[in-house]
Amino acid sequence: MSSGVAAFGCVLGLCLLACCGIAAEPAVPAKPLLHPLFSSGAVLQRGKPVAVWGWTEPGAEVTVVLAGEGLDAKQARVKAGADGRWQAALGPFAAGGPYTLTASSRDQKAEAKDVLIGDVWLCCGERNIVVPLFLAKNAKEEMSKANFPRLRQFLVAGHHAGTPQELTLHPGEPIKRKWLVCTPASIDGFYAIPYFFGRHLLQDLNVPIGIVVSAVGDSVGEAWVSTEAMSTLPEYAKPLADFQKLVQAVAEQKRRTGQDYTELLAAWYQANDSGTVAVPPWSAPECNLSTWSMARTPPLPKPGADLPKGFTGTYWLRREVTLPVELASKPGRLMLDANLDWDTTWLNGQKVGESESPNARNYVLPPHLLKAGTNVIAVRVLAQTLNAGPVGRPEKVNLCFDDGRITIPLAGEWRIHAGVDLKSAPPLPIRDDRKIEITSLYNGFIAPLVPMSLTGVVWYQGEYTASLGHSYSYRRLLPTLITDWRTHFGQGDLPFLIVSLANYNYRPRPARPADSAWAELREAQAITTKVLPACGLTVTIDGNEARNIYPVDKQPVSDRLALAAKAIAYGQQVEWSGPWYKTMTVEGTSIRLAFDHLGGGLVRSTGEALAGFAIAGEDHAFVWAEAHLDGDTVVVSSPQVAKPVAVRYAWGDDPPCNLANRAGLPAVPFRTDDWPGLTWPKPSPAPVFSLPKPTPDVGSGAR
Numbered sequence: 001m002s003s004g005v006a007a008f009g010c011v012l013g014l015c016l017l018a019c020c021g022i023a024a025e026p027a028v029p030a031k032p033l034l035h036p037l038f039s040s041g042a043v044l045q046r047g048k049p050v051a052v053w054g055w056t057e058p059g060a061e062v063t064v065v066l067a068g069e070g071l072d073a074k075q076a077r078v079k080a081g082a083d084g085r086w087q088a089a090l091g092p093f094a095a096g097g098p099y100t101l102t103a104s105s106r107d108q109k110a111e112a113k114d115v116l117i118g119d120v121w122l123c124c125g126e127r128n129i130v131v132p133l134f135l136a137k138n139a140k141e142e143m144s145k146a147n148f149p150r151l152r153q154f155l156v157a158g159h160h161a162g163t164p165q166e167l168t169l170h171p172g173e174p175i176k177r178k179w180l181v182c183t184p185a186s187i188d189g190f191y192a193i194p195y196f197f198g199r200h201l202l203q204d205l206n207v208p209i210g211i212v213v214s215a216v217g218d219s220v221g222e223a224w225v226s227t228e229a230m231s232t233l234p235e236y237a238k239p240l241a242d243f244q245k246l247v248q249a250v251a252e253q254k255r256r257t258g259q260d261y262t263e264l265l266a267a268w269y270q271a272n273d274s275g276t277v278a279v280p281p282w283s284a285p286e287c288n289l290s291t292w293s294m295a296r297t298p299p300l301p302k303p304g305a306d307l308p309k310g311f312t313g314t315y316w317l318r319r320e321v322t323l324p325v326e327l328a329s330k331p332g333r334l335m336l337d338a339n340l341d342w343d344t345t346w347l348n349g350q351k352v353g354e355s356e357s358p359n360a361r362n363y364v365l366p367p368h369l370l371k372a373g374t375n376v377i378a379v380r381v382l383a384q385t386l387n388a389g390p391v392g393r394p395e396k397v398n399l400c401f402d403d404g405r406i407t408i409p410l411a412g413e414w415r416i417h418a419g420v421d422l423k424s425a426p427p428l429p430i431r432d433d434r435k436i437e438i439t440s441l442y443n444g445f446i447a448p449l450v451p452m453s454l455t456g457v458v459w460y461q462g463e464y465t466a467s468l469g470h471s472y473s474y475r476r477l478l479p480t481l482i483t484d485w486r487t488h489f490g491q492g493d494l495p496f497l498i499v500s501l502a503n504y505n506y507r508p509r510p511a512r513p514a515d516s517a518w519a520e521l522r523e524a525q526a527i528t529t530k531v532l533p534a535c536g537l538t539v540t541i542d543g544n545e546a547r548n549i550y551p552v553d554k555q556p557v558s559d560r561l562a563l564a565a566k567a568i569a570y571g572q573q574v575e576w577s578g579p580w581y582k583t584m585t586v587e588g589t590s591i592r593l594a595f596d597h598l599g600g601g602l603v604r605s606t607g608e609a610l611a612g613f614a615i616a617g618e619d620h621a622f623v624w625a626e627a628h629l630d631g632d633t634v635v636v637s638s639p640q641v642a643k644p645v646a647v648r649y650a651w652g653d654d655p656p657c658n659l660a661n662r663a664g665l666p667a668v669p670f671r672t673d674d675w676p677g678l679t680w681p682k683p684s685p686a687p688v689f690s691l692p693k694p695t696p697d698v699g700s701g702a703r
Helices: 003-017 139-144 192-205 234-257 261-272 440-449 463-467 474-489 517-531 555-568
Strands: 043-045 050-055 061-068 071-079 085-090 096-105 108-125 148-155 180-182 209-215 293-297 313-323 332-337 342-347 350-355 361-365 373-383 398-401 406-409 412-421 456-460 496-499 535-538 580-587 590-596 602-604 613-616 626-630 633-637 646-649 659-661
Touching: 043 209, 050 096, 061 085, 071 085, 108 148, 108 192, 108 440, 148 192, 180 192, 192 209, 192 456, 192 555, 209 440, 234 261, 332 342, 342 361, 350 361, 440 474, 456 555, 463 517, 474 496, 474 517, 496 517, 496 555, 517 535, 535 555, 590 646, 602 626, 613 633
Parallel strands: 043 108, 108 209, 108 456, 148 209, 456 496, 496 535
Antiparallel strands: 050 085, 061 071, 061 096, 096 108, 148 180, 293 412, 313 373, 313 412, 332 361, 332 398, 342 350, 342 373, 398 406, 580 590, 590 633, 602 659, 613 646, 626 633
């Protein structure tokens, strides 16, 4: 990997850690009268009844009103259920706004201002859907003209969960998530694909666009499907049963102890961690540091130097900072940037914050805690894996005053001391929100959105599934996911736009074509769009960033997604796809291929000749082939194959490919055979779903 790509990956990783919802302490916040989806700046779906919901006292009546200039006030009255949850239906409405949405119940009232009516899209998947706009190609230029206040984005800050959740935030986090209105002041918070996709639709349709973003890096498809739907897939029976067993064990732990994870963890620290139980504790300013060593942080402590090799457990960091009198009288912020795993932080012996989220630490310090002269910062890290602790940027580790106008750097030399080694301690309390597990992301990132009214879904996931070699199972999994979400959102065949995996893993062209897990994953995505209605496939294999798993040129994929949206969700007569393989005919020593989605005719997007075609005979041995355009067909042959029976195109991780249509859209990668592939189960089963079979007729010459 080049140093540039490595640096990009590091920066992107930190950005994504901050937005992609990692497990957090499961303390449940008070539930609001209005769900955070319906906060100020929200976009509500036009043309459909709009579901609005929240929580109040069980059995209480709730009045919901949407009102504003040019809109006759729309009102609904409902009663909360026994669990306090209420749900009302408003509309349908035409596009417009701004309006004000209010909910009132007894002595409670919630108000959301600047609410627009337009189209709402749910953008989900892995990291590629949440590459920040500031990391995208031409970011500076794009951000300089990003002033589209009718384009808005809402980030789902969920968490891994064993059971369906109701709120779109990390448990324990204050309910502060809000809609971002696209202005120069807020554009740093937008993600590239949602922004470009939403901007395209906004400019073409001239209606407000709301984008709800729900994504987790390195996530598998089965984590995004509900328990009910996953139980219909026998091949996932064991991992589903194992996770449900863990969920039940966590519930039993709560019943047995009467405590949740955070309380049990606090008791574990008190019983096992040297720094917590010490007198005075290592968080106290007067703690004896004679046995502590020195470490430079960030970055992470060095194994074998700062900490024992292979160490997992608790370790403590301490740092002194001297303040003048004039700063000691000011409120401050302790900025510790990103931290992997749990930290608990003290200032002058008083706890000021704790978090297991990898978000940047930003702990508010009231003035009475700070004093002129020496102040002591202590951080206890619980490292349950290797390489856990401070992973942020040194320039972002500071004590800040006056909204960052005054900063005191804190990166550099810190005192360090190991606490308890997990290998010699009693087990930590168990939990079901620690890792990405089967169904856990549906529970934490999708269930809180149901039954939000939507126009459609953008789905960009599969890189991690392909890397695990699970591409074949995606043939059944992805259709199950789509059907599952459509069932839960209850809006019929909700349009579903699938991003086909980009080219990746650059290598010089091999001497012979080879099987590919990435190609098989793309095939599963393509099959899904054929077996389910209202699905579209957006091809991205023609990008020129095969060394980067997070391509930065996000505008082409976003524009292609918008074309698919206009055709599938809005019924516009536009060409939204590149050529799709339709049929093949054997003509002597050649095979002639016909296509759908001609888009005005077949063309080469680059080069003097078609590239990326392979051909095989009955021995199943593929060789690189010669291919040429003949009208709206492609003729493929090789002198090495006298009796051809199958063709493949763009079949590889990073294959050569230049077949397109005159609409400028690349052809969908394909194969005409259904021979067992790299990721098929052994022994190979009958295919689970497949694309059209080759036609049996044999021609005698050119058309």
